[in-house]
Amino acid sequence: MNGLLIDYEFCTGCHSCEMACKVEHGFGEGQWGIELKQLGPREISSRKWEYKFVPVPTELCDLCADRVAEGRWPTCVHHCQAQVMEFGPVEDLVKTMDKEKMVLFVP
Amino acid sequence: MRKLPKRTYNDELYRDEWQWQEGDLTVTRNCQWSGPGCHEGCGVLHYTDKEGRVVRIEGDPKSPVYNGRLCMRCMAVPEAMYNKMRVTNPLKRAGERGENKWEEITWDEAYAIIEENAKRLSAAYGPKTIAVLQGTGRNTSWQAAAIANVAYQTPNLMFGFLAGDSCYVPRLVGMSSVAGDASIMDCAQMFEDRYDNPRYVVPEICIVWGNNPIISNGDGFMGHWIVDLMRMGTELIVIDPRLTWMAGMAKHWLRVRPGTDGALALAMIDVIIKEDLYDHEFVDCWCYGFDQLKERAAEFPLDVAEHITTIPADLIQAAARDYAKAKPAAVQWGLALDQQKHGLGANHAIQALWAITGNVDVPGGNILVTSGYIQADVRTTFQWDVPEAYARLGNAESKLRAQGMDNSAATEILIKALETGEPYPVKMIHCTSSNTFANMGAEAERVYKAMLNAEFIVVSDLYLTPTAVGTADVFLPVAMSAERKGVRGWWAPIRAINKVSDYANTKSDEEIALDIGRRMNPEAFPWKTLEEMWDDIMNNLQSANFDDGEPFSYDNLQKRTYRYEVFEYKKYEKGLLRADGLPGFNTPTGRLELWCTTLNSCDLEPLPYFEEPSPSPFSTPDYASEYPLILTTGHRSWEFFHSEHRNLRSMREFHPWPLVDIHPDTAVKYGIKEGDWVLIENHRGSAKEICRLNPSMDPGVVSAEHGWWFPEREAALPELYGVFESNINMLTPSTDVGPSGLAAPYSTQMCRISKVEGYVPPEISL
Numbered sequence: 001m002n003g004l005l006i007d008y009e010f011c012t013g014c015h016s017c018e019m020a021c022k023v024e025h026g027f028g029e030g031q032w033g034i035e036l037k038q039l040g041p042r043e044i045s046s047r048k049w050e051y052k053f054v055p056v057p058t059e060l061c062d063l064c065a066d067r068v069a070e071g072r073w074p075t076c077v078h079h080c081q082a083q084v085m086e087f088g089p090v091e092d093l094v095k096t097m098d099k100e101k102m103v104l105f106v107p
Numbered sequence: 108m109r110k111l112p113k114r115t116y117n118d119e120l121y122r123d124e125w126q127w128q129e130g131d132l133t134v135t136r137n138c139q140w141s142g143p144g145c146h147e148g149c150g151v152l153h154y155t156d157k158e159g160r161v162v163r164i165e166g167d168p169k170s171p172v173y174n175g176r177l178c179m180r181c182m183a184v185p186e187a188m189y190n191k192m193r194v195t196n197p198l199k200r201a202g203e204r205g206e207n208k209w210e211e212i213t214w215d216e217a218y219a220i221i222e223e224n225a226k227r228l229s230a231a232y233g234p235k236t237i238a239v240l241q242g243t244g245r246n247t248s249w250q251a252a253a254i255a256n257v258a259y260q261t262p263n264l265m266f267g268f269l270a271g272d273s274c275y276v277p278r279l280v281g282m283s284s285v286a287g288d289a290s291i292m293d294c295a296q297m298f299e300d301r302y303d304n305p306r307y308v309v310p311e312i313c314i315v316w317g318n319n320p321i322i323s324n325g326d327g328f329m330g331h332w333i334v335d336l337m338r339m340g341t342e343l344i345v346i347d348p349r350l351t352w353m354a355g356m357a358k359h360w361l362r363v364r365p366g367t368d369g370a371l372a373l374a375m376i377d378v379i380i381k382e383d384l385y386d387h388e389f390v391d392c393w394c395y396g397f398d399q400l401k402e403r404a405a406e407f408p409l410d411v412a413e414h415i416t417t418i419p420a421d422l423i424q425a426a427a428r429d430y431a432k433a434k435p436a437a438v439q440w441g442l443a444l445d446q447q448k449h450g451l452g453a454n455h456a457i458q459a460l461w462a463i464t465g466n467v468d469v470p471g472g473n474i475l476v477t478s479g480y481i482q483a484d485v486r487t488t489f490q491w492d493v494p495e496a497y498a499r500l501g502n503a504e505s506k507l508r509a510q511g512m513d514n515s516a517a518t519e520i521l522i523k524a525l526e527t528g529e530p531y532p533v534k535m536i537h538c539t540s541s542n543t544f545a546n547m548g549a550e551a552e553r554v555y556k557a558m559l560n561a562e563f564i565v566v567s568d569l570y571l572t573p574t575a576v577g578t579a580d581v582f583l584p585v586a587m588s589a590e591r592k593g594v595r596g597w598w599a600p601i602r603a604i605n606k607v608s609d610y611a612n613t614k615s616d617e618e619i620a621l622d623i624g625r626r627m628n629p630e631a632f633p634w635k636t637l638e639e640m641w642d643d644i645m646n647n648l649q650s651a652n653f654d655d656g657e658p659f660s661y662d663n664l665q666k667r668t669y670r671y672e673v674f675e676y677k678k679y680e681k682g683l684l685r686a687d688g689l690p691g692f693n694t695p696t697g698r699l700e701l702w703c704t705t706l707n708s709c710d711l712e713p714l715p716y717f718e719e720p721s722p723s724p725f726s727t728p729d730y731a732s733e734y735p736l737i738l739t740t741g742h743r744s745w746e747f748f749h750s751e752h753r754n755l756r757s758m759r760e761f762h763p764w765p766l767v768d769i770h771p772d773t774a775v776k777y778g779i780k781e782g783d784w785v786l787i788e789n790h791r792g793s794a795k796e797i798c799r800l801n802p803s804m805d806p807g808v809v810s811a812e813h814g815w816w817f818p819e820r821e822a823a824l825p826e827l828y829g830v831f832e833s834n835i836n837m838l839t840p841s842t843d844v845g846p847s848g849l850a851a852p853y854s855t856q857m858c859r860i861s862k863v864e865g866y867v868p869p870e871i872s873l
Binding site: 010012013014015016018019020022023029040041042043044047048049051053070072073075076077078079080081082083086089096 | 110111114116117119120165166168171174175176177178179182183321322331335337338350351352354355359360422745746756757760801802803
């Protein structure tokens with residue numbers, strides 16, 4: 001079983017995953033294979049702010065089965081500007097979860 | 108230190124050679140450098156089909172510059188190339204200006220019209236009557252210079268009505284005056300093996316000052332390099348009126364009042380000197396004017412700085428201490444420092460900060476870059492004496508300009524020349540990839556009307572922009588990045604730009620320069636073909652300095668895709684900065700000048716300084732009672748490069764309308780809700796944008812987007828794509844520039860806001 005591991009501590013919210021996904025799959029307007037969620041900006045304590053992003057794969061995400069079969073990475077993983085997305089077997093990805101603010105999706 | 112995760116790629120699908128075949132598609136490793144685009148030249152793979160159409164673009168994982176990453180705008184490149192707004196042939200105006208009626212003509216016909224008008228007007232008024240305008244940071248720079256200085260032989264080459272040349276030029280002039288060379292933040296971009304290079308050191312602290320580099324990527328700097336460094340342990344100090352993502356991640360976020368960066372920098376210097384946190388050896392050996400700097404900084408103790416900047420004193424102090432104690436520390440600075448009237452004083456202060464802390468030209472600090480000036484080399488291939496160089500617009504008003512410290516003519520003088528004929532008439536404009544009054548032209552409608560006073564206007568661009576529809580007599584359709592051969596040099600590395608596609612009868616900027624040059628000044632353009640010109644240029648790149656023994660030629664560059672020049676740290680110790688080969692900086696004193704002899708010789712303030720913005724709640728209280736909110740502009744969005752990309756359906760899905768950031772309390776006060784259309788106005792004019800609530804802002808500051816026009820709307824007058832409706836530069840001044848003619852207060856205006864009732868914009872029917 002394959003998954004997407006995202007180190008969302010460093011996700012900058014650049015939308016590259018969303019756009020790459022749309023281009024790859026030819027999704028029309030309002031259709032998303034992965035969707036960026038925004039937290040904040042809000043002040044959570046004096047001078048400490050939360051302003052974060054987490055991309056969430058949707059029902060339409062097929063983990064780029066065609067690309068992966070060709071030997072490529074899923075396009076979101078390939079193009080992520082912060083390079084915080086990794087793809088692979090869930091059991092391998094779990095082993096690399098060695099810090100806070102990571103999330104493993106199994107779409 | 109943490110290491111970046113490394114990913115492997117399939118070597119069959121992603122190769123080291125520059126071009127290969129993959130089924131029916133040809134894959135080319137390439138540099139995507141505008142337009143449409145930005146300041147970067149990202150490493151991409153263009154996939155072309157048998158007809159030569161670019162059907163797909165991906166990030167090139169073998170690129171040492173960006174390792175496969177790509178932004179959303181580059182992914183939309185095929186959409187931009189085959190967009191229905193693309194123009195296929197040169198056009199001649201058929202109706203009145205602004206009627207959007209055109210007749211398709213051949214290139215020869217277009218050039219004949221241009222030649223006839225240029226020669227006629229030059230004969231009557233002198234070549235200086237021709238102004239050549241250009242956009243920012245794209246692959247049009249030396250080409251525009253060749254058209255202006257060599258083909259037309261006019262000294263008047265400038266940005267498209269960017270007041271005060273307020274995009275990087277003030278910082279570049281500041282750096283060449285103070286240090287003799289330009290400095291950039293060191294993200295190991297000078298090395299092919301990047302962060303693995305044994306000479307590189309990851310900075311402990313990075314100050315991100317007046318820019319949001321992950322979005323703007325200004326001045327040849329990739330913002331996400333800083334994200335790499337953050338993952339390896341670099342901590343941030345962010346100076347910005349808004350909470351950017353980086354500000355949210357920062358150890359300290361200093362929410363500066365727009366336009367007060369100079370006071371902040373001087374206060375930090377004061378802390379560092381008073382607490383003896385400065386680098387004595389560097390100051391003693393390599394700086395000039397430390398005692399005067401110390402005195403100037405003492406005028407900005409923490410309580411004074413808090414009052415000016417609105418940043419709590421303890422935060423300023425903590426930021427100063429952390430920056431000074433970090434070894435090394437770097438500053439990544441940006442546009443906001445140019446878009447305040449006294450930007451030269453602010454950038455001088457920030458240079459003084461990185462100098463007295465010993466962060467000049469050290470690994471992981473701010474490095475001096477003397478290589479990669481390929482565009483400048485290309486310019487020298489076109490040596491030509493401009494007969495009226497002394498008469499360049501703005502020289503009389505600025506000794507800095509007259510001495511050649513700034514390569515542009517002054518747009519605030521151009522606008523007056525167009526309006527009044529003084530100091531002399533400007534009768535012809537040749538505008539290359541610059542969407543003047545839709546984008547950077549302050550007092551936008553004034554710019555439009557002033558342009559109409561020119562008898563003859565050529566616009567070359569990708570699409571029929573508001574500037575083209577509103578003013579052009581002849582329109583030249585320009586080739587996009589994948590349709591051009593070329594070379595990119597801006598810092599490092601030098602990159603090959605491969606032509607992999609053709610689009611209708613478009614031509615590249617360099618071909619247009621050659622064609623017009625051969626008609627206007629054939630002696631200076633001896634090449635019969637573009638290929639011949641390129642061969643000559645590529646074999647005469649003077650400054651390129653390689654240590655691998657291979658000659659420099661286009662073929663060689665193409666095979667390798669990238670070439671890195673030799674780079675040394677601490678060049679001032681090694682005699683690598685001065686023409687005389689002696690140690691020191693390339694300045695009159697040989698030192699980094701905290702008290703600057705060049706600025707002094709131009710009758711400018713020799714020390715870093717701060718002056719209160721005007722208008723402001725402090726300097727103009729009466730005005731502030733009518734227009735109580737500080738208006739800052741110029742921040743970027745992911746989807747657009749300035750006024751570009753508004754015609755791409757994909758980008759407009761992400762970002763359909765112009766946005767103004769307002770604090771929730773301020774919105775309540777004025778009866779405005781999230782998503783409402785808001786009228787932003789001052790005594791010059793107004794613009795309407797949609798409210799985005801932003802609790803991170805100072806309630807007294809609003810931040811509005813620029814560059815908006817609506818390609819989905821009627822091009823012809825009176826609509827002109829709605830270009831003056833949501834144009835924030837209806838509120839900014841076009842002639843209120845800094846003392847040297849450099850920097851302009853785009854980010855420090857004032858306004859009032861109100862809800863627009865019942866406005867429903869036309870559908871985005873792109």
